[in-house]
Amino acid sequence: MQIHTSIAAFRSVRPSLGRVAFVPTMGNLHEGHITLMKQATEHADTIVASVFVNRLQFGPNEDFDHYPRTLESDCEKLERAGVAHVFAPREADMYPVAQTYHVDPAAEHITTLEGEFRAGHFRGVATVVMKLLNVVQPNVALFGKKDYQQLMVLSNMVRQFAMPIEILPGETVRAADGLALSSRNGYLSADERAEAPQLYKALTRLRDQLHAGARPLAELEREAMDVLRARNWEPDYISVRRREDLQPPASPDDPLVVLAAAKLGRTRLIDNLEI
Ligand code: PAF
Secondary structure, three states, rough: EEEOOHHHHHHHHHHHHHOOOEEEEEOOHHHHHHHHHHHHHHOOOOOEEEOOOOOHOOOOOOOOOOOOOOOOHHHHHHHHHOOOOEEOOOHHOOOOOOOOOOOOOOOOHOEEEEEEOOHHHHHHHHHHHHHHHHHHHOEEEEEEEEHHHHHHHHHHHHOOOOOOOEEEEEEEEEEEOOOEHHHHHHHEEEOHHHHHHHHHHHHHHHHHHHHHHHHOOOHHHHHHHHHHHHHEEEEEEEEEOOOOOOOOOOOOOOEEEEEEEEEEEEEEEEEEEEO
């Protein structure tokens, strides 16, 4: 496996790589990432992963400085997963000057759900992913459904800019007790880790209630948040949306997803479930 720490170094090998499947990450890899790498092997001969903690997508009060940087162990995992090339650029290489040009996703896609609580987050994600895609020039790129809104924003970006890249979703990987794997789970204390699967439980309960029918959506969403509050969570939202654009459902035929974000102690967890 080769590790490239500059855009120039990666560009020098790209012509020899043929069809490429690309998995962008911020490192601190867990089984969810590794599953995406393995999924990628079904779509191309060469798997490229990137490891870059992107300053642009962190808000002023978020954990950019403390975000775990674990490149050495990440590379060991990537190699075992069959990744051939890692693009791990230095900050000065990705942002040699302040990034003053940005990708601005549609307002209705980024002012709701995560966007309501993380102003500027998706602009930062879309900008770095545009840049990573320009460098790596993959044929396919894979993003996990765990970050459902990110996947929707990036799929739209690639479609609307006519980029010749297929975006593929990866299923969320869960621990045996249902907790979605996430780099942020590492911040949970032992007690919080035991409580954390309640977020997924809230989603499955809401799905079951919805399928049972008869009660208004808003009431189910409110009740799900109240259940978490009673267990000392601070929910930001639990909301049923259309899968396609994450707007409120408009017709009974809309395929739906329920999305949630809630703080447990100092750790903010997100999850979702297609229903
Ligand atoms: O999902 C992530 O890890 C990041 O948002 C991404 C897509 C690598 C962009 O920095």
